[in-house]
Amino acid sequence: MRIASFRRALGLAAILLSTAPLAVQAQTKADSVAIRxxxxxxxxxxxxxxNLRYLTGQIGARLSGSAQAGQAVQWGQTTMEKIGLDRVYLQEVMVPHWVRGTREKAQIKGDKGKGLALSVCALGGSVGTSGKLQARVIEVQSLAELAALPADKVKGRFVFFNRPMNPLYIETGQAYGEAGDQRRSGAAAAARRGAVGALVRSLTLAHDDFPHTGAMRYEDGVPQVPAAALSTNGADKLSQLLKADPGLTVELEMSCQTLPDVKSYNVVGEIRGSKYPEEIITVGGHLDSWDLGQGAHDDGTGCTQSMEVLRLLKATGLRPERTVRAVLFMNEENGVRGGNQYAALAKAANEKHLAAMESDGGGFTPRGFNIEAEPATVRKIQGWQPLFVPYNSTEFAVGHAGTDVEPLKGQVKALIGFDCDSQRYFDIHHTAADTFDKVNRRELELGGASMAALIYLISKYGL
Amino acid sequence: MRIASFRRALGLAAILLSTAPLAVQAQTKADSVAIRxxxxxxxxxxxxxxNLRYLTGQIGARLSGSAQAGQAVQWGQTTMEKIGLDRVYLQEVMVPHWVRGTREKAQIKGDKGKGLALSVCALGGSVGTSGKLQARVIEVQSLAELAALPADKVKGRFVFFNRPMNPLYIETGQAYGEAGDQRRSGAAAAARRGAVGALVRSLTLAHDDFPHTGAMRYEDGVPQVPAAALSTNGADKLSQLLKADPGLTVELEMSCQTLPDVKSYNVVGEIRGSKYPEEIITVGGHLDSWDLGQGAHDDGTGCTQSMEVLRLLKATGLRPERTVRAVLFMNEENGVRGGNQYAALAKAANEKHLAAMESDGGGFTPRGFNIEAEPATVRKIQGWQPLFVPYNSTEFAVGHAGTDVEPLKGQVKALIGFDCDSQRYFDIHHTAADTFDKVNRRELELGGASMAALIYLISKYGL
Known part of the structure; x- marks a missing residue:
């Protein structure tokens, strides 16, 4: 049992009111009422x-190039049209088409643990194994450790990258950022040293049996070798068995492959600004997802929140003075082709972009925003922070905004990342566990509201 | 995918350092290092x-008076002894012993929805139905609406209290507090008007099939009638059917009963203060839970966090200057006998209590603390808030601390409630869904750390 807490409410807004000039007080009060x-x-x-229930349940996982990604484009367009916007349209973009195929497994061969299955999945973009690939394993903690190994320790083996994410960061995204080089570049680094493949510890702070996929890249002039993610439990097990039997081998079989590029689309919907229609504020998430799970927190939540921003402005009658555009970006996960295309088209059309906000850290309880802008613009946005005190969403920090809006850098005054609680995100990120039931209705809706509130302020005051 | 955010860290602590006198700067730096x-x-x-995995999985639900509550006392004592404290002991207390029994069901009798089962559970403390109890139903939104009804609309019927929790509050606890009168006092109010029983909409913002139990009270001189909670889906269904067929009846069968009081215990462990051992700081949660689910977030998390506070102080070598005591209170849910006993024994022994902190709002991501104290004491505690900026746990608000520490009021300088994210709590509160899998490891451990950090500061500086 827990008794109600009686508190907060409009505390800071009240302070703001009491010390500001009267005209500013009236504005602040009006803003505070609008946000409420x-x-x-x-x-x-x-x-x-x-909306998210439909996207995740009726369409499900929607990797770029898949039939489901095509269905998601249709759904996004239809759903935006129902909001009653001034314009809904598609932006064509060619996207990669990688498929996992039907075979994906690994097992240990060796005296200890013989036949033990390892929970694995191909990393996105990996080549397949062309049948079964069996080899010894060398475990390393980093790309640097691999580079320092003698050639005979690596040649003909799997390189097993097993550096865990650092649990000491408070924001889990920092740990993800630091550990990500193994997944992105591990296979190329291994192949350069003559390895036959890469096994990478999943990027998560959880201890479980879910392998986490994610993008990897090959390098020109370096052989393309298969790359798989191991669950953290699987990685711990493999590491333990290697200590007992350094000569053990792993057998990997993966049937993934890359097919020719496919035509796809960003979905765009907009409310035209009542006073300054040529000034554009973008808010978006990515419509594609990895093929495991349902792409719920990554990034169905960002898509439905972005569309909700427009719906909230319509439903409350808060017609924005500047144009607000929701964008469902295609292909964030393995190419960012949609994000690049959006920025390229904006540049070609000489559009004037004020701000671009992205939601791609899950649909958890909102905490604030990460801002990338000139210091004066950051200060202007932070000046609105007191209006968010009643909603406990007050962390207006300088920080990375997001992958899909990043190509707009140089064309936009501010990039803004919606920031929400990060503790649970990497437990499910890029796995079969990223499903609708992990999303809490209130957390999701609060996030959309906080995004809409900040976008409303930008649409009213400019940047 | 989400790239790391590079930010925050020691921002505010740095500001604090730059403007304070040198001695204060050194202290602040030392505190910041200790907290890290x-x-x-x-x-x-x-x-x-x-620890929580064991408590929830091996012991499970542990309502006061049950065999499991007795096992939990043993477990609490053993677990604290393993930490290596200066003293671990039990405080005897007599507690109520209410049992749900084996029969608990309800169905609709009527042309529409005939035979439809309603998802119900007895409210804690309710009498049973002595066989099956069938009656017509009158729906109300409040105790006041019931009081204003003509006698013939109530007499011989079930009163169905169907006011939903208000979804507009940002903190869900506020909505819970406002809607709670129906559950606590509904049956007595209904019986006073001649009703045969009370059906109460579950106290949750979720729409699902879990009935939420919780304490109810009878009144002297008023007949004791059965009281049951309906799931929100069940309540919506009943309300809808009543509109179509106001004459429908509900048949309720519950075999719950109250047995004689049972001897039980608070479990107490303490680290003696190195300088001021007579000054006591309490930190606790409640060991009992409702009999549905596993009592994970309510309040296994508070118990394991409170013990963890002592372990963290030991493991980091941060020996407190004042005595720090962890208390696992017995019987918060249906009597607060343990909380009352703890305060009574403290008073009888003329103990000097500085602060009492409670964790009973779940084990979710920490947000800050609710403080009940004289304004100067509140300001002193709020003065430490900058030290919590790196941990995103900065809401040092004035507010209700908790039910088990409340009896200490007047004997203690500050009551402090650990405050964590509230969005998911009432989805599972007092239901079969309050299970270990709903708890996130990092969220839980971060909470214990934030509690330990504030207690460390109080133990160093006093209040």
Whole structure:
């Protein structure tokens, strides 16, 4: 049992009011009322949760180039049209088409643990094994450790990258960023030293049996060798068995392959600004997802929240003075072709972009925003932070905004990343466990409301 | 995918350092280092998650008076003894012994929905139905609406209290507090008007089939009638059917009963203060739980976090200057006998209590603390808030601390409630869904660390 807490409410807004000039006080009060209307609409009548239920349940995983990605484009367009926007349209873009295939397994061959299955999945972009690939294993903690090994320790083997994510960071994204080089570049680094493949510890702080996929890259002039992620439990097991039997071998079989590029689309919907229609504010998430799970927190939540921003502005009658555009970007996961295309088209059309906000860290309880902009612009945005105190979403920090809006850098005054609680995200990220049931309705709707509130302020005051 | 955010870290602590006198700067730096040690220990070697796994999985639900509550007392004592404290002991207390029994069901009798089962559970403390109890139903939204009804609309019927929790509050606890009168006092209010029983909409913002139990009270001189909670889906269904057929009846059968009081215990462990051993700081959660589910978030998390506070102080070598005591309170849910007993014994022994902290809002991501104290004491505690900026746990608000520490009011300088994210708590609160799998390891360990950090500061500086 827990008794109610009686507190907070409009504390800081009240302080702001008491010390500011009267005209500013009136504006602040009006903004505070407008934002409360946005949150009320989201909490009482929010639609992002039910939209997400459909996207994850009826369409499901939607890797670029897949039939489901095509269905998701249709769904995004239809769903935006229902909001009653001024314009909904598609932006064509060619995307990679990698497929996992039907075979994906690994087992240990050796005296100890013989026949033990390892929970693995191919990393996105990997070549397959052309039948079964059996080899000895050399374990390393880093790309640097691999580079320093003598050639005979690597040649003909699997390189097993087993550096865990650092649990000491408070924000899990920092640990993910630091450990990611193994997944992205491990296979190329291994192949350069003559290895036959790469086995990479999953990028998660959880201890479980889910392998986490994610993008990897080959390098020109270096042989393309298969790369697989091991679950953290599997990686721990393999490491333990290697200590007992350094000569053990692993047998890997994967039937993944890359097919020719496919035509796909970003989905765009916009409310035209009432005063400055030529000034554009973008808000988006990515429509594609990895092929495991349902792409719920990554990034169905960002898509449904971005569309919800437009719906909230419509439903509350808060017509923006500048144009607000929701974009469902295609192909964030393995190419960022949609994000690049959006920025290229904006540049070609000489569009004036004020801000671009991205939600791609899950649909958990909002904490604030990460801002990339000139210091004066950062300060201007941080000046609105007191209006978010009643909603406990007050961390207006300088930090990375997101992968899909990043190509706009140089064309936009501010890149903004929606920031939410990060503790659970990497437990499910890029796995079969990224499913609708992991999303909490209120957390999701609160996130959409906080995004809409900041976008409303930018649309009113500019940057 | 989400790239790391590079930010925050020691921002505010740095500001604090730059403007304060040198001696204060040195203290602040030392405190900031000590707190980082606490968090590192919790994140790298925290034991509260594995302790909780045992409590929930091996003992499970542990309502006051049950055999499992007795096992939990043993477990608490043993677990604290393993930490290597200066003293571990039990405080005897007589507790209520209510049992649910084996029969608990309800169905609709009527043309529409005939035979439809309603998902129900007895409210804690309710009498049983002595066989099957069938009656017509009158739906109300509040105790006031019931009081205003003509006698013939109530007499001989079930009163169906169907006011939902208000979704517009950002903190769910506020909505819980406002809707709770129906559950606590509904049956007595209904019986006073001649009703035969009370059916109460579950206290949750979720829409699902879990009935939520919780304490109810009878009143002297008013007949004791059965009281049951309906799941929110069940309540919506019943309300809808009543509109179509106001004459429908509900048949309720419950075999719950109250047995004689049972001897039980608070479990107490302490580290004696190195300088001021007579000054006591309490930190606790409640060991009992409702009989549905496993009592994971309510309040296994508070118990394991409170024990972890002592372990963290030991493991980091941060010996407190004042005595720190972890208390696993017995019987918070349906009597607060343990909390009352703890305060009574403290008073009888003329103990000097500085602060009492409680964790009973779940084991979710920490947000800060709710403080009940004189304004100067509140300001002193809030003065430490900058030290919590690197940990995103900065909401040092005035608010209700908790039910088990409340009896200490008047004997203690500050009551402090650990405050964590509230969005998911009432989805599972008092239901079969309050299970270990809903707890995230990092969220739980971060909570224990934030509690230990504040207690360390109080133990060093006093209040």
């Amino acid at each position: 209307r946005i949150y009320d609409e989201a909490l009482a009548h929010g639609e992002s949760y039910e | 040690r606490i968090y590192d220990e919790a994140l790298a070697h925290g034991e509260s998650y594995e």
